[in-house]
Amino acid sequence: MISADKIPNNVGLSGNKRLLRALEHWQPAYLDWWREMGPPGFQDSHQVYLRTAVSVDAAGWAHFDYVRLPEYRWGIFLAEPTHDRRIGFGDFMGQPVWQEVPGEFRNQLRRLIVIQGDTEPASVEQQRSLGAHCPSLYDLRNLFQVNVEEGRHLWAMVYLLHSYFGRDGRDEAEALLERRSGNDDTPRMLEAFNEPIDTWLDFFAFTMFTDRDGKSQLLSLSESSLDPLARTTRFMLTEEAHHMFVGETGMGRILERTCQLLRESGFSGDVRKVGGIDLPLIQKFVNFWFSQSLDLHGSEVSSNAAAYFANGLKGRAEEDKFEDDHVLAANLYMLDMLDDSGRIIRQEVPMRNALNEVLRDWYVGDCQAGVDRWNKRVLEAHGMSERIMLPSRKFHRKVGVYAGKHFDPLGNQLTPEEWERKKYEWLPSPEDKKYLHSIQVTPVYKPGQFANYIAPPQRGINRMPIDFEYVRTEA
Numbered sequence: 001m002i003s004a005d006k007i008p009n010n011v012g013l014s015g016n017k018r019l020l021r022a023l024e025h026w027q028p029a030y031l032d033w034w035r036e037m038g039p040p041g042f043q044d045s046h047q048v049y050l051r052t053a054v055s056v057d058a059a060g061w062a063h064f065d066y067v068r069l070p071e072y073r074w075g076i077f078l079a080e081p082t083h084d085r086r087i088g089f090g091d092f093m094g095q096p097v098w099q100e101v102p103g104e105f106r107n108q109l110r111r112l113i114v115i116q117g118d119t120e121p122a123s124v125e126q127q128r129s130l131g132a133h134c135p136s137l138y139d140l141r142n143l144f145q146v147n148v149e150e151g152r153h154l155w156a157m158v159y160l161l162h163s164y165f166g167r168d169g170r171d172e173a174e175a176l177l178e179r180r181s182g183n184d185d186t187p188r189m190l191e192a193f194n195e196p197i198d199t200w201l202d203f204f205a206f207t208m209f210t211d212r213d214g215k216s217q218l219l220s221l222s223e224s225s226l227d228p229l230a231r232t233t234r235f236m237l238t239e240e241a242h243h244m245f246v247g248e249t250g251m252g253r254i255l256e257r258t259c260q261l262l263r264e265s266g267f268s269g270d271v272r273k274v275g276g277i278d279l280p281l282i283q284k285f286v287n288f289w290f291s292q293s294l295d296l297h298g299s300e301v302s303s304n305a306a307a308y309f310a311n312g313l314k315g316r317a318e319e320d321k322f323e324d325d326h327v328l329a330a331n332l333y334m335l336d337m338l339d340d341s342g343r344i345i346r347q348e349v350p351m352r353n354a355l356n357e358v359l360r361d362w363y364v365g366d367c368q369a370g371v372d373r374w375n376k377r378v379l380e381a382h383g384m385s386e387r388i389m390l391p392s393r394k395f396h397r398k399v400g401v402y403a404g405k406h407f408d409p410l411g412n413q414l415t416p417e418e419w420e421r422k423k424y425e426w427l428p429s430p431e432d433k434k435y436l437h438s439i440q441v442t443p444v445y446k447p448g449q450f451a452n453y454i455a456p457p458q459r460g461i462n463r464m465p466i467d468f469e470y471v472r473t474e475a
């Protein structure tokens, strides 16, 4: 039996009988999904020190306590409404935002919400084996925090489907619990969400780069003329920030430990001999997850992107920071394209059609800022000459104009033979994966202890000490 106060919310759930009935039906299916696809072995006998959002104000959105994972209170929250909010871009610029879905945009909006919704449970499925191989209780807790919040993001999208899309919305909400990451018959919708995340280096690179794609998509949806969608995604962004913190600091701590091990071995040693992760291997994971996440932004030239913008459904990230007219009816964008013979040519395309690329520009800039921080605060601080670099956006692409062609990380074109010969210089090889599995065989469950390949964090969660028991086992 479901009760409105079991689901923290600020959408007046107790007074909304129709929505309550819909969720009564969906919640048990969600919990079944969580038990089947959430972290195995950590469902009933472990308590996790988690942050739960119980309201959207400063005091309530980050409430910390021990919780059993299946008892996490997945809630429904929208950011507070903006008084007299107006449409900020596209053909309806300046008109009042919509509180209901306009019939003519129903299919497009549903598709945007379903695609966003599908990524949320997918990442929980991808990460489910990691708990048995964690480098510390601190990291285990962060993994579970990310997992439960991705679950809440699914709730957020399902709330929109149930509230605004009637029968079709209910069907889509059910289908979101039926697809499975990496399953040949019922895969998740986007490629990066079908890749396994079975090493902690994958996890940190994923939360650094792929959760950051989540951030760019959520930023562009938070501009939407559909006000409930804008408010829902705005609140999701507050949680998403923690996911990228986990990724950036996780990679940073591995880099830190690698530098320490290199220093101890006189800078010339092989850190793998002492259980560390060498810099070239870290770079390969940057190359892999960054290129996968570039693909998530879609084709360089896209009529869908143009329609989403024209109709006011999806804006640019931080739309109000752009100094142009926000309508983009006649603007042009210069794009690198390939001609028939495979040569790169500069081409002008209408700006509206290039909006996937515009969002990708924002994304690359945001990633670069994080990489710069690693280089400065870790590699430079240790006196290392090596640097982590983002590969060219032509590298390893499966979507858009560079799909099916081969480029090295600097953007030089390669023949298929050259690519086959060299790809594992740039991407994780089966041996690399094997090595990473070997160093995470034994999980570290003792408070304050860390696996040898990663440095401790600078501080604990919610001002708790680093050796706090972030996950405790019930006797």
Ligand SMILES: [Fe+2]
Residues within 6 Å of the ligand: 120, 149, 150, 153, 214, 240
């Ligand atoms: Fe999410």
Ligand SMILES: [Fe+2]
Residues within 6 Å of the ligand: 150, 211, 214, 240, 243
């Ligand atoms: Fe996330």
